[in-house]
C-alpha cells in the first residue's frame with residue numbers, strides 16, 4: 466500500500482481534504498520565498514486538527530537554530546523535512562534540538578545524485594527523492610519538475626522513501642508502477658495556481674494513490 470504526503474497546505478479546507486482523503490503525512494512549508502509559506506504560529510493553529518490523524522511535517526530550508534526552536538516549540542511537528550544543503554551532522558542536531566524525526570530531501574537528475582544516500586542511513590527516518598529544480602529557480606522544491614522514475618528501480622535504500630517532483634493525479638499511478646515508491650509526495654500537482662491548493666485535485670490524487 467502506497468502512502469501519500471500532501472505538502473504546502475495553508476487553509477483549513479485543503480487540510481481537511483487531505484485528511485478526509487487519507488493522507489498519511491501533511492506538510493507545512495516554512496520558507497518565506499515560497500508561495501506556500503506559512504509562519505510557525507499560523508501553522509500551529511491550522512495543523513492542530515491533523516494531530517494524531519496524519520504525521521505533521523515542517524518543511525524547512527537550511528534552518529538556523531532560532532527557527533528550529535520556534536518550529537519545535539510552537540508547531541511541534543512529527544517530522545522535519547530538510548530541503549536545503551543540510552549535512553547528516555546538521556540533521557542530527559536538528560533532531561536533538563526539536564525532538565522531531567527527519568526527512569531528508571535529495572535532489573535527483575542522474576544516477577550520480579544517489580551518491581550521498583549511504584551517509585543518511587543513521588540519521589534520516591525517510592529520504593525524499595525530488596527532482597532537481599531548473600537552473601536559476603528560487604525554490605529548491607515545489608516546482609513541478611520530475612525526474613526519470615526508473616532511476617529508483619532495484620535500488621537498495623536504508624530508509625522508507627518518498628518519490629516527489631512533478632506528481633499529479635494523472636501520472637501518479639504510472640509513477641508508482643515504475644518507481645515502486647512506498648511513499649509519494651505532491652505539492653504543485655494539486656494546485657490551481659502557485660500556492661493555491663485545490664480540494665478536488667487533492668481528492669483525485671489520493672484516490673489514485675489508494676488504487677496504486
Ligand SMILES: O=C(O)c1ccccc1NCC(=O)[C@H](O)[C@H](O)COP(=O)(O)O
Nearest residue numbers: 472499606607608609630631651652653
Ligand atoms: O513547496 C514549496 O514551495 C517548497 C519550498 C521550499 C522547499 C521545499 C518545498 N516543497 C517541498 C516538497 O516536499 C514538495 O512537495 C516537493 O518538492 C514536490 O513538489 P512538486 O513538484 O510541486 O509536487
